[in-house]
Amino acid sequence: MAGSEFQLIQSYFSEPEQVQRADLILGIGDDCAIVAPEEQTHLAFSIDTLISGVHFPHNTSADAVAYKSLAVNLSDLAAMGAEPAWFTLSLTLPGDDQWDPVFREQWLKQFSCSLFKLAGEHNIQLIGGDTTHGALSVTIQVCGYLEQGKGLKRSTAQTGDIIAVTGELGAAALGLDIILQKNSEQYSCLSDDDKQQAVNALNYPQARIKEGLYLKEAAHSAVDLSDGLLSDLGHILTASDVGAELQLETLPLANALSCLSKYQAWEKALTGGDDYELCFTLAKNDWLKVKQQFPHFAAIGHITAEKALCLVKADGQEYKINAKGYDHFG
Structure with a gap:
């Protein structure tokens, strides 16, 4: 794949205009992200992988792939009643034998723009991740806040509801x-x-x-x-x-x-x-x-x-x- 992993991250995923949360201590660029959770809260985590040809048609636009990959994870937070905070991204891209450098650059620009736009709407910040080459897939893990003792579950429906x-x-x-x-x-x-x-x-x-x-x-x-x-x-x-x-x-x-x-x-x-x-x-x-x-x-x-x-x-x-x-x- 043309260009290093670090060049790719710097070019497309270190967007200075993305959400900047006060509870993030250390974000993209180090071995781990460090966050400072609010006191008296619980953290809700969820992760989803979307694979080309399985979870979205091969010809789906980069804009739509990015949007849906984050949206489906945000939906999990919504189902728990959690407030979005941070997310990580693992992105697998086809190699040079399938995507030429010009197409990859255009795809990544569209993908990152759509991703950060939706993240901004929900005040959730990208804090780290990984990139590699292979069949196109996107894995996102989200984390959000829950008040202690609260949070919607699947196991608490009651007869007559x-x-x-x-x-x-x-x-x-x-x-x-x-x-x-x-x-x-x-x-x-x-x-x-x-x-x-x-x-x-x-x-x-x-x-x-x-x-x-x-x-x-x-x-x-x-x-x-x-x-x-x-x-x-x-x-x-x-x-x-x-x-x-x-x-x-x-x-x-x-x-x-x-x-x-x-x-x-x-x-x-x-x-x-x-x-x-x-x-x-x-x-x-x-x-x-x-x-x-x-x-x-x-x-x-x-x-x-x-x-x-x-x-x-x-x-x-x-x-x-x-x-x-x-x-x-x-």
């Missing part, structure tokens, strides 16, 4: 179909704007940090929707040793799904994944207050004592679905 989500579902799965040109005849009724909105939902998910910070005071449990509603809600049910009933007619379906049949749209919302909304549970008495604060939130069901996940149609009949969501080893 309302199940709700923070936004529309299904657009990202549709966006992936559009990029891969799958089922293109089904989507012929979509406008170009609708198609672009679906692709943007896939490439530029919105981390619900503000919502998570609010919900840590109101909700009993939460999870972010990365692998699909059924799969991720299933984590809450398993950890909390409870079941759930979902009312399918209440699912907040993305507008772009209007070209699909009701059942096809449900499947995208339930199993498509990559939505990165928060799914949370809370007491019935607290729902009205939360809904007033965030009118776009949608209640979609409730937690049951019976340990099963039941999908119910408007006529009261149970709906069966085979797919469950994205499987990382499937």
